[in-house]
Amino acid sequence: NAGVTQTPKFRVLKTGQSMTLLCAQDMNHEYMYWYRQDPGMGLRLIHYSVGEGTTAKGEVPDGYNVSRLKKQNFLLGLESAAPSQTSVYFCASSYTPNTEAFFGQGTRLTVV
């Protein structure tokens, strides 16, 4: 069972470069989430989606864009990477907001 898969797992970017993180889930979940985790800050919600074709802002959306063109995929884009975006990024999905959220293994991004 694949569950939630994130690609890539590691990436180093130069300031100003762009990249897209891919999250794929095979559980037919409606809800998907992107978080970033920094030391001492816990997980902070960047953007989330309540179904195919929908997206919404979370706690820290600035500098990121997302798309949910297919139900199983949730893409997180960085148009112009900044060192402040150095973090571990986690994607998650759930069937409903009241049920367990399953997480991917994380993407460790460094912006130099």
Next chain:
Amino acid sequence: RKEVEQDPGPFNVPEGATVAFNCTYSNSASQSFFWYRQDCRKEPKLLMSVYSSGNEDGRFTAQLNRASQYISLLIRDSKLSDSATYLCVVNRYNQGGKLIFGQGTELSVKP
């Protein structure tokens, strides 16, 4: 003020100890509550959901007090394998399902 706040850690306890974690949330519209566990540099995983009546799963007991907007997790007879970071999670279902995490409390169980 963060929407979900937890006790600052770390908690260092001996094996066999009982340890309690506290969490408060600021939005009274919050509707679903969870405790997740995160091992070092790994993804978070659900430990247990928290119900209004309180619920227990083996050595773990979770309580919810909606009036005080407070959630707790009690771990009895701590094991070395309980060492991890415990995350309090709140969901505002009426606002489209925002799943908000506290900053986490680190637990270290020593022999």
